[in-house]
Amino acid sequence: MDKTAENGPWADESGDTSGRKKGQLHAEAAGKLRSMILSGELPPGERLREMQLCEQLGVSRTPVREALRTLAAEGLVDLLPNRSVVVSELHAPDLEHLFVVFGAIEGIAAELACQKITEAEIGEIGRLLAEMIDFHARKERAPYMQINQKIHQRTVEIAANPVLYTVWQSLVPRVERARALANLDTGRWTGALFEHTKMFTALASRDGKLLAQLTREHFLNSLPFLQSRLENDG
Amino acid sequence: MDKTAENGPWADESGDTSGRKKGQLHAEAAGKLRSMILSGELPPGERLREMQLCEQLGVSRTPVREALRTLAAEGLVDLLPNRSVVVSELHAPDLEHLFVVFGAIEGIAAELACQKITEAEIGEIGRLLAEMIDFHARKERAPYMQINQKIHQRTVEIAANPVLYTVWQSLVPRVERARALANLDTGRWTGALFEHTKMFTALASRDGKLLAQLTREHFLNSLPFLQSRLENDG
DNA sequence: AACACCAGTCTTGTATACAAGAATAGACAA
DNA sequence: TTGTCTATTCTTGTATACAAGACTGGTGTT
Known part of the structure; x- marks a missing residue:
């Protein structure tokens, strides 16, 4: 268990999408979305449309959706079934x-x-x-x-x-x-x-x-x- | 933050796939896979092929992959990039x-x-x-x-x-x-x-x-x- | 016999297509 | 004016198709 930080947050990504090997677009997407949320670019309550994120990140919906699952596990977004994903509030x-x-x-x-x-x-x-x-x-x-x-x-x-x-x-x-x-x-x-x-x-x-x-x-x-x-x- | 147990583990699923509303196949898949791992049906070290899981669960790869991300966040499986997903060991x-x-x-x-x-x-x-x-x-x-x-x-x-x-x-x-x-x-x-x-x-x-x-x-x-x-x- | 190499197969990663459930706006009735 | 109903549009959920990277088995060489 726990191959420590294998795919966890803060593993390595810091926007350095250049040096990354092919594949793992979803990890890259998760990293970018995470920093967008942390920086406030995506404010709490913001509704996240998958297609919109696809355009911003330049990838298709599949890796975006997987990234959103990861962020949900981190508590940064809330998954509303059959509805949008929203950036979680911080009260x-x-x-x-x-x-x-x-x-x-x-x-x-x-x-x-x-x-x-x-x-x-x-x-x-x-x-x-x-x-x-x-x-x-x-x-x-x-x-x-x-x-x-x-x-x-x-x-x-x-x-x-x-x-x-x-x-x-x-x-x-x-x-x-x-x-x-x-x-x-x-x-x-x-x-x-x-x-x-x-x-x-x-x-x-x-x-x-x-x-x-x-x-x-x-x-x-x-x-x-x-x-x-x-x-x-x- | 924290819509508590929205989509978390143990939320509701206990194999009761019948009463569930349409959609959310990935949550259902996650539930089934989770109990398969907990019951030992999928032993530690087991290599999980996506297609094989698709057949067992009767869904396509998309929800299976999303379920695997969830289980990875729970520490039940390890994601090996470009390689298989394996049930995490328990030493x-x-x-x-x-x-x-x-x-x-x-x-x-x-x-x-x-x-x-x-x-x-x-x-x-x-x-x-x-x-x-x-x-x-x-x-x-x-x-x-x-x-x-x-x-x-x-x-x-x-x-x-x-x-x-x-x-x-x-x-x-x-x-x-x-x-x-x-x-x-x-x-x-x-x-x-x-x-x-x-x-x-x-x-x-x-x-x-x-x-x-x-x-x-x-x-x-x-x-x-x-x-x-x-x-x-x- | 042991090792390296290569081709074929398998598996994952990503994109796209299609279906079904929500949101929305406009028309109509009260 | 306000409320409700419906039709259209949008968005998500799922399946499938295609590409690229790993694995496997066999062959040839040393």
């Missing part, structure tokens, strides 16, 4: 549900990671954290977010549980979308960074219980900020 | 990964359920537990397992978190398959029942932390039994 209450679960998942990952992490990996995370602090000082949000994402991903990878990784992957798109829709509040930004330093300390001392606790709180703390932004936008 | 180490995550998920569910459960629902779970004790006394394994499954499901439902429910649903097929492949050891059976009574006490007194702990242990305890059975079988 504030849903967000709470999502963050409670996601925080718990990353909490488990954190606990496992503490048991398995090597000195070299602690150093690696430490360097990433240093970079992140740097970007924060320069107020460069985009690269900050990228490093942030990488730290979380590395933690889950270090936990070395393919099932956990798959579940985590399946939730990341929605979390990322929430972050994209509601760009991080500046006040929260500094707080989040501080939490990250505390989390690193726990990780470096391999205190799994503490790190899990901090991780859950980390997500719970950012929740109200995202929720308020979502409510303002509609 | 002892994978099982540990699965149970750690699943136990944690049900642990979260248990904690949430304790916050939200009503007196009526406590009564309902209590009655289910009594039935289960009955079936254990009579050594009727199949109905016991059914009630067991139902208790777990009701707990997750009571937690009232659609994201959690979806994640839980996505893991259940694999857990069920593990149970099916390695029928429960008799010694473990009594132990599991005892754990269930303890868990009910915690639930009835709404002790979320305790119940979460007991739930995680419940899965961890049954793990070695399942693993040993799997190793014997190959």
